[in-house]
Amino acid sequence: MLQILFSLEDASVIETVVIPSARGRTTVCVSSQVGCAMNCQFCFTGRMGLRKHLSTAEIVEQAVFARKLFSDEFGTITNVVFMGMGEPLHNVDNVIKASSIMVDEQGLQFSPRKVTVSTSGLVPEIKRFLNESNCDLAVSLNATTDEVRDWIMPINRRYNLSTLLGTLREELRLRPKSIVLFEYVMLAGVNDSVDDAKRLTELVRGIACKINLISFNPHSGSQFKPTPDEKIIEFRNMLIQSGLTVMVRLSRGDDQMAACGQLGAAGDYQLPLLRVPEKFQVAL
Ligand code: SF4
Known part of the structure; x- marks a missing residue:
């Protein structure tokens, strides 16, 4: 994995990542914001x-530069994922425009199936994206109850699981060829139980989807622990037995970009950590 740092006119720095893979796929992961408000x-x-x-x-320039700088070394860049810094759909106007330039004949000419925009679950913007863009959507799910999601992804307090998944179910009916990718970062003792696997199966029922289980990559100051690889495999097997399509990124895949939120420098100012529900305090 290669990181490119871009310095903007106002001196802020953004990060773009290029991820070559053995299967002949080279992905560029672009940022959509400096930092992120979603906490x-x-x-x-x-x-x-x-x-x-x-x-x-x-x-767009992040993908253009990545192509220029690395195509000789790694071959053509084949995929773009909006999983760098930021919540892409919080910057929805610019992200929809950028993704359309990436797939335009006069633009970067990627196939729409090779451009994926990720979101933490901004429901009105998801509707807009699905109506205005032909690129793929990924949703960072990461929990199977509102109690946990309210805590680890505060956007859930505005758009809870039922609203988020109900919207996807509804909207994707109108786009029968679309498949949503659910990203699920596995956090030990928080979202990785047998009950979580059962609930996850029920939650995504009726939505054309794939699930991507991601081993948590601990960073400095992080309060969570990664689920052990063996337990991730057990969780995956339960989902597969329920008929879901599941991919897994184990800890040795740390060099692969699988979800937003692994880039940036926290700096002096940090958003507050939220109260940990009592029954999960033991897991941290
Ligand atoms: S996981 Fe994504 S949406 Fe959530 S705070 Fe991080 S960058 Fe923002």
Whole structure:
């Protein structure tokens, strides 16, 4: 994995990551904001707070530069994921424009199936994205109850699991070819139980989807622990037995970008950590 740092006119720094893979796929992971306002509790970028939305040009240029700098070394860049710094759909105008330039004949000419925009669950913006863009959508789910999601992803207090998944179910009916990718970062003792696996199966029922189980990559100051690899495999097997399509990124895949929130420097100012529900205090 290679990191490129871009210095913007106002001296803020954004990070872009290029991820070559053995299967001939090379992915560029672009940032959409400097920092992020969503304050997901397991996330490094989220600790920074939001500093700035990136312009359409600043987003597209990350992919253009990555192509110029690395195509000789790794071959053509085949995929783009909006999983760098920021909540892409919090900057929805510029992200929709940037993703359309990436797939345009006159633009970067990626296939829409190779451009994926990730979100923590901004429901009105998800509707807009699904109606205005033909690129793929990934949703960071990471919990199977509102109690846990309210804590680790505070956006859930505005758009809870039922609203989020109900919207996806509804909207994807109108786009029968679309498949949503659910990202699920596995946090020991928080969202990795047998009951979580059962609830997850029920929650995504009726939504054309794939699940991506991601081993948590602990960062400095993080209060969570990663689920052991063997337990991730057991969790995956339960989901597969229920008929779901599941991918796994184990801890040795630390060099692969699988969800937003692993980039950035927290700096002096940090958003507050939220109160840990009593029954989960023992897991931390
Ligand atoms: S996980 Fe993504 S949406 Fe949540 S705070 Fe981090 S960058 Fe923002």
